[in-house]
Structures are given as C-alpha cells and as structure tokens.
Amino acid sequence: MDQMNKETYAIARFGRRVGTRAEGDAARIDFLAALERLPANGQLVISLDGIEVLSGSFADELIGKSYQLLLSGLYGEKTMLIKTPSLELAEGLDDKLTQRNLAMLCLFNGDWSVLGRLAEPHRETLGLIIERRTTTAKELAEALGIPPNACHQRLKRLVDLRLVHQEQIGATAPKTQYRFQSIL
C-alpha cells in the first residue's frame, strides 16, 4: 500500500474515553467524510492511540457500521484497518465485529492480528498473503496443500471483508486470473 494513499484517523479526537452509542452515531458523520476524501484505493488507518476506553456501543456505531457500509461497496476499493496500542483496548470493537460477522485487520505492537470473526483456515490464508505480499490462488493452494476450490472459498471471504486486495491479471480461458495482495 502506497503511503500516499493512507490516512490516519485518530479516535482520540472524540476524547480519551469513548463513549455512548449516541456519541458514536454523531461521530460517524466526520468518520465517513474522512473515508470519502480518500483516493479510490486509499486506506483509513483507525488509530486508538491516546484512548483509555473504547466502549462496544461507540465502536459499533462509529466503526462497525462504517465498516459495514465500506463492505457494501459504497466506497469503492477503499480499505480500513485498526492500529491499537493494546488488544485489550479493542475488545469492545472485537465483540461488535464478531456480532456483525465481520473481521478487520489490526496492527498492534509491530505485528498484525484480526478483530472480529474469521475462521482459523481464513486466518492462515491471510497470514500467507501478508507474508508473501502478493500471490495467486494457485500458489496459495499449493502452499496450503488444499484443493483450488477450497482456496477460492477462503479467498472470496477475505476479499469480501477487504482484508486483501484482488487484482485482475488476465482474462485467459477458461477462468479470469487474479492476483491477491496484502493491504498492509
């Protein structure tokens, strides 16, 4: 991901302890405007730096609902991820993403993890893509030792959740070829 296309959005602008559901709802206007301003393939890095408490209600209204909109295609190919000084701080968001059957990449202490609901096989596949930066379904299936159809199923979930980028690399018969890229 080109650094020029990344924008950091600090939740601390709303206070160090946030907040009620109504406050999260009100904050979403500003958040979605920031998402709107991003370039077509831009990425919003949601920073929890400076936050002491992030309630599940606030997280759901601001981030959970916005993420749902992003995944609906309303914001093109843009992506979103969390950067947090501690995983405990993101627990409320983790719970709410799980409730919504969503998953979001999370940067923590120089490493990555996933918040929300993502099955272990999908995490394994995501990990491989992040490690290789860019790869194809064929390469992944071989590396994971799974049938191509199973690999495609995993990739579809990861692409649907915007956890990886999918780029068309050819339209050769009988199937369109794609390359999968890490969003980190």
Place this chain on the structure above:
Amino acid sequence: MELTIDRIEELLSLVRDEGHRSLDLRGVRFADPYGLLLLDLLIRDQDERSEPLALIWPTHRPVVGWMRAMGRYDGLDASRRTGGRLPDVHHALQPITPIADERAIMELVDGFDARLAERYRLDPSPRNTLIRFMIELFQNIPQHSNATGEISDPHGVAAMQDYQDGIVLAIADKGVGMRASLSLRDPGLVGSDADALDAVILRGVSRFDDPGRGEELMRIFRMVRSWDGTIAVRSGSALLYHDPERGGDLYDVAPFPGLQIALCIPRRVFGIEEVDGAPEDWFNGPNE
C-alpha cells in the same frame, strides 16, 4: 432486617405481594446501594400509585448517616423521617445520582470513576473495564427505560459504595422493563419477565433487529461471574441472581416496574486489598 442485594426482596414482597402500606425500618442494621435504590424507587412508585408508604425510618445511627450521605433524605418529606439529629458521615462513596440525559452519561461515568480513584489506586485494566460497564449500563436508561414512550419519568438512578471485600455498583429505573422493551421488536418474542431476562442476559438478545446491538449485559454478567463477583438483574417479576457461593438462577419475585441491576466486584479484581474497618464495621456488621 437489611437493605441489601440479597435481602431487599423481602421488603418488596411485604409491600407488593402482601399489600403492606407501612414499613418499620428501625431494625435495619445494614444497607447497600442496591437496597437503597430499590427502596427509593419503591417509595416513588407507591406515591405515584396513590398508595403512599408510611415509613418508620432506620434509627441505627450509622445506617441513617450513610443513607443521608448517599442522598436518600434529600427532598424527602420531613414527616417521613424519624426524629433526632442526623449524624455526619464521611464514608459514602458515590451518592444516588439521577441518570436521564444521554448527553451527560460520559460526565457521570467520569464522576463515578473519579470518586473511586480518589479513594483507591486501581489497576488500569479492570478500572477501564468497569468504565465500559458503566457506559453501557448508564446509557441503557435513556435508551431503553422508556422504550415504549409510555412513562413520564422512569427515574433512572445509580450509586456506588465500597465494602470490606468489594465494590457495589447499582443502577436502577422504574421504566417499562425488559419484557415491554423486547416486545417492541416482536410481541411474541418473550412471554414472561423471566423469559426476557433469559433472552437479554443469558442469550444477548436486543430489542433492535440489528446484529450490532445487544450482548453487552450478557458480557457484563459473564465478566462479573468470572471475577467471582455477585450480580443481580431484576425486571418486572423476575430476578437473575448469581453469587460465587450459591451459584445463580432465575427467581420469581414481587412485581416491580423497570430494571434494577447490582454488581459486587471483589476488591482483588482491582488490585486493592481487603481491609478491616470498611463500611461493614461502620454499620457494626449485618449480623450484630
């Protein structure tokens, strides 16, 4: 007699099941925020039903002093007080605080936290978890206590007190309660108050058909249990109660409007040691 999480039902039953219109509280030797809030709401509700209670207030001076410090006597009709001068008490932690406007919730949460932090150096992680609990529990009053729009004032209140072995946080209202709130989503969703408590607390059901809503009370219930704390959630004629000694169950209780919740979180959770000379001693102990 005690006005506490595990004894207040006896008093409610006297009034609501047996129809008593007078209560003699002179024997009260101990009270906690949950008992105090329920007594407060009971008095208000009886007044609103035009069936006011004739009360003989506690005479045990530490109890009277604590109740005064917690704000119980503020605005109370003087004719209902027992005679005598009320002693000064400095031990009350967080007096009864009205909760109504959602815009003021974070200010109230900060205030409750500040009271606790003035008295103790709490471990940051459980402290922040308690703050998250308070945000969710406090905002539930403006969000849900009058969900049907039929209540003029649900009288949302909260209070907190530290004890020898734990911190008690109580939140209460006399609004529409869980069953009426859930019925807005689907009138057939729950058939009884016990069903409503089971749905909300044990299964995380919300009145909103939105997957992001609900589950917070369920998480609080589970977390308090995992801390070996005590939790009581009361709505209508049902009570969900759990403590580490007796375990937990759903109980039929005297009907009373709204939702009332008490959490008793052990001190060790916050990294503060159990102490001698805490409020139990100020009250001379419940078993005196």
